[in-house]
Amino acid sequence: MTISSLSTFDLSDRLSNLRKLVLLGLIDGGRERELAIHERFAQSKLSGEWFRPTEEILAFIRDHVREPIQRHRSQKQRKESYYNQECQFAKNVVAFLKAKHPRRTAFNVAKETGCGGNQIAKWLEGSSAPGGPALLRLIEVYGPEILLSLTGGECQWVADAANTQKQKMLQEKIAEKAAGLAALKRQIKA
Numbered sequence: 001m002t003i004s005s006l007s008t009f010d011l012s013d014r015l016s017n018l019r020k021l022v023l024l025g026l027i028d029g030g031r032e033r034e035l036a037i038h039e040r041f042a043q044s045k046l047s048g049e050w051f052r053p054t055e056e057i058l059a060f061i062r063d064h065v066r067e068p069i070q071r072h073r074s075q076k077q078r079k080e081s082y083y084n085q086e087c088q089f090a091k092n093v094v095a096f097l098k099a100k101h102p103r104r105t106a107f108n109v110a111k112e113t114g115c116g117g118n119q120i121a122k123w124l125e126g127s128s129a130p131g132g133p134a135l136l137r138l139i140e141v142y143g144p145e146i147l148l149s150l151t152g153g154e155c156q157w158v159a160d161a162a163n164t165q166k167q168k169m170l171q172e173k174i175a176e177k178a179a180g181l182a183a184l185k186r187q188i189k190a
Contacts, residue, residue: 027065089150090129093138096149097124100142113141 027033038045041060044052051057097120101108106124110117115134122128130138138146144161151158 090123090126092150092152093130093135093146094124094126096142096146113137 027037037060038049041051041054041057044054044057046052097109098105106117106120109115109120113134115130115137119128119130119134123130144158144165147155147158148162153159
């Protein structure tokens with residue numbers, strides 16, 4: 001294994017000529033930064049931009065590089081990443097639906113959304129995930145609450161919308177209970 005330090009404006013073009021290259025990461029900077037790195041690790045230089053993977057270089061990489069950005073990943077890595085995101089998405093949908101309806105989940109979700117019970121059962125068993133139309137229907141029925149679940153709570157505007165929805169639902173429940181209490185009081189007086 002050897003390590004390369006290179007400076008480029010078009011990394012994809014630069015890497016396209018190399019085979020079996022693993023991009024360990026990127027460091028911001030330009031030609032001056034690259035020259036400073038070459039000077040710092042001159043004792044480990046093999047030739048040109050190639051270096052032996054010494055402990056010092058590996059420590060520098062761990063401390064200074066940032067993760068390779070998405071467009072520089074291989075097609076296989078992009079597919080794996082997409083698959084993992086899709087699986088997590090499906091798990092988030094299932095977790096939300098099961099929390100919403102702990103019993104008879106498929107039946108209750110089908111009743112509320114109009115989505116097919118068999119389709120929902122496949123989501124729950126993990127053999128498929130909701131497609132576009134089904135997802136839109138879930139969002140229409142469950143609102144920001146399901147979006148919050150899907151984003152893992154990382155999107156502030158979704159969290160705000162979910163909190164607003166929850167507050168509105170609680171206020172409606174309070175109004176309903178207050179009306180029930182008022183009716184009960186009237187019955188007692190009568």
